[in-house]
Amino acid sequence: MSVSKRPRYITPDGFAAIRKEYDELLGDERPKLVEVISWAAGNGDRSENGDYIYGRKKLREIDRRIGYLSKVMKDAKVVDPARCERRDEVRFGATVTLVDEDDTQRVITIVGDDETDAGQGRVGWSAPIARAFIGTRVGDERGVRLPSGEKFYEVIDITYPSA
Missing domain, CATH: 3.10.50.30 (Transcription elongation factor, GreA/GreB, C-terminal domain)
Known part of the structure; x- marks a missing residue:
């Protein structure tokens, strides 16, 4: 049984903006952050390492946003x-x-x-x-x-x- 849900209409410009944000997060921001977290993890005790703790928190936020944007693009019905x-x-x-x-x-x-x-x-x-x-x-x-x-x-x- 399929779940009925409202269509997720979006304009071509709106879809392009969401795609751009997704690409920037996935291709630019996330890899840089992973690099910082790896560097911070190599500095020893992680429990008091601000770069590591903040980096992990920020990475979770980025991953959540990437997941949301991915769902929006998957469900989007572009209407020009x-x-x-x-x-x-x-x-x-x-x-x-x-x-x-x-x-x-x-x-x-x-x-x-x-x-x-x-x-x-x-x-x-x-x-x-x-x-x-x-x-x-x-x-x-x-x-x-x-x-x-x-x-x-x-x-x-x-x-x-x-x-």
Whole structure:
């Protein structure tokens, strides 16, 4: 019996960034750290050897991150928003300009959950604000429940990257 799980959508740029981090950790950072740990282990008593203790801790963190990135890449379903055919509707990869009741604009880009960056307006597709607007068109209004309370937004523009 297979376990049903949500798709792990990601943009081509997001996948490339994860691949780059994976390659740097596996091919550069980890080998250097293993070298430092080997050197530190050769210096005698490991119980009070800061380089050895810190190195082992850092190696565990890197190995955990490599495992996570490997799983993300294995499970990823790369979706190129530049190939979206329905550009009049909010879908994965869309950049959406919203305006609230105070005429304050907010621009979000709907991306994979593994590539979110609130500071850059990159919102994961499963986030409440993204889910509220998927399928909407310019002029549509939706309420979004935020930590500060419910807020209403109108879609005033939808764009997609060009092919």
